[in-house]
Amino acid sequence: MIDRRLRVLRAIEQHRTVTAAAEVCRLTPSAVSHQMQALSRELGVVLLEPVGRGVRLTAAARSLLEHGDVLAAQWERARADLAAHRSGEVRGTLRFCAFSTAAAAVVPQALQRLRREHPALRLHLRENEPARSFDLLAAEDTDIAVVVATPSIPPVSDEAFEQEELYSxxxxxxxxxxxxxxxxxxxxxxxxxxxxxxxxxxxxxxxxxxxxxxxxxxxxxxxxxxxxxxxxxxxxxxxxxxxxxxxxxxxxxxxxxxxxxxxxxxxxxxRRVIAAVRAGSREQPAIAAGLAAVREVCAALSTTLEGPG
Known part of the structure; x- marks a missing residue:
């Protein structure tokens, strides 16, 4: 229900070039350019301006993204509210992505708990670098990202995502x-x-x-x-x-x-390890269950982390 071109605009903001945004969005650069030109015409404002070999967002584009973040978060909350009207066990598909260590030491244990407690839930894990994980979240190609906090990921203040620390x-x-x-x-x-x-x-x-x-x-x-x-x-x-x-x-x-x-x-x-989800999505039953399972696994790891090397 949210114009998907806003996600493309968000990718351009993050990666600074049409080519990089196209790769993230699994589009061709010409398709990205066409979408941005069409969106600009429909809204009657300039969205992008060239800077060297890249592009940057205009003030109008940034204002549009702010409104887009609010709309996207509200839609995620609406999905959570609608789930409350469905009876029965937690079902559907829950997709995780995680960096290498968490993909081996944390998420598989969480998946095991989820499989035991919510057998109707389909589970998927993808190993990825932290910055790429946020691209997947924004594109709705994953639901929960377990990542290392580095300068290359969006700041906690980014309204498109909600982040919580799992462990240090x-x-x-x-x-x-x-x-x-x-x-x-x-x-x-x-x-x-x-x-x-x-x-x-x-x-x-x-x-x-x-x-x-x-x-x-x-x-x-x-x-x-x-x-x-x-x-x-x-x-x-x-x-x-x-x-x-x-x-x-x-x-x-x-x-x-x-x-x-x-x-x-x-x-x-x-290194600080965090869980990230799309803003407004954490109350959806599958995502809430996934976050709870990850927290439980991370709490159980505290002895290992605090002990000698």
């Missing part, structure tokens, strides 16, 4: 078996300023976390190798090619001989 997870130092830190109770991150580091592809959430943690400790990490999979990173660390930061919940392959050492001296690196 320490990042431990990962070293090889011959590293001088092995056997210590903890380390200060600043002690590793001169070490080669194993990072991930720039722009990914893990890369942002490592750079932020090291910068907060007073140095820029010297990234010697890039690895997007824990298997690759652990293999490099085990053989002395560098050190890395690893989240407390991340499961590392046993075949690589690595050691975890907690970071004890401030600033202790942590």
């Amino acid at each position: 997870e320490p990042l431990d130092l990962l070293v090889g078996p011959e590293h001088p830190a092995v056997g210590r109770d903890d380390v200060a991150l600043s002690e590793l300023a001169g070490e080669p580091w194993i990072g991930s592809t720039p722009g990914r959430a893990y890369h942002q976390l490592v750079v932020l943690a090291c910068t907060s400790a007073g140095f820029a990490p010297q990234v010697a190798h890039y690895a997007d999979e824990w298997d690759t990173g652990a293999a490099l660390v085990a053989r002395g090619f560098g050190v890395a930061l690893v989240p407390r919940l991340a499961e590392l392959p046993a075949r690589h001989d690595t050691r975890r050492v907690p970071v004890g001296a401030p600033p202790v690196p942590i």
